[in-house]
Amino acid sequence: RKEVEQDPGPFNVPEGATVAFNCTYSNSASQSFFWYRQDCRKEPKLLMSVYSSGNEDGRFTAQLNRASQYISLLIRDSKLSDSATYLCVVPSGNDYKLSFGAGTTVTVRA
Amino acid sequence: DAGVTQSPTHLIKTRGQQVTLRCSPKSGHDTVSWYQQALGQGPQFIFQYYEEEERQRGNFPDRFSGHQFPNYSSELNVNALLLGDSALYLCASSFLSGRANEQFFGPGTRLTVL
Helix, strand or coil: CCCEEECCCCEEEECCCCEEEEEEECCCCCCCEEEEEECCCCCCEEEEEECCCEEEECCEEEEEECCCCEEEEEECCCCHHHCEEEEEEEEECCCCEEEECCCEEEEEEC | CCCCEEECCEEEECCCCCEEEEEECCCCCCEEEEEEECCCCCCEEEEEEECCEEEEECCCCCCEEEEECCCCCEEEEECCCCHHHCEEEEEEEECCCCCCCCCEECCCEEEEEC
């Protein structure tokens, strides 16, 4: 089983819509989780950190379900600028190594 | 406040050659990690350096080696290049005593092996 698995998408949604996607992880000992955003041919940028049951930042909400070992990301009122690949990230190996999912591609259309 | 910087931005090499990539961490950061990102995949952890020593290593062969300098900057060396080494190489910096593993990435070096 892969350490981190994500819905690959692509999710193609109209402006203003809500989109949500999941990520599952294998290391039950993981305590912190991250969502990174990556634009085409650019570096990943930290979008949100999750240290407890969830986190909310504006239009973005991350929820953590430790029992089922998954994290979700929900984007409300989608903007064109939200079009990107969203990477689910889980620390492993004594928290030094970050394990990335393959990414979920979201395209917001006008 | 300068973020993470990497050089060069692009590089073209041929099979069998050697390459050195460079990274300067974000100001105040003391830990540098290197990742390889193939097209369509998430970044894969190569190794991490702290206090000039390799602290942890991912599943990469010994052809991949690195170094960290006293000013916290780092180099990634790849010997005997293979076609499959073509990828975006990302450097990420963090502060050891900071929140667990909030790492900040540089723009990457895009390596093409012909």
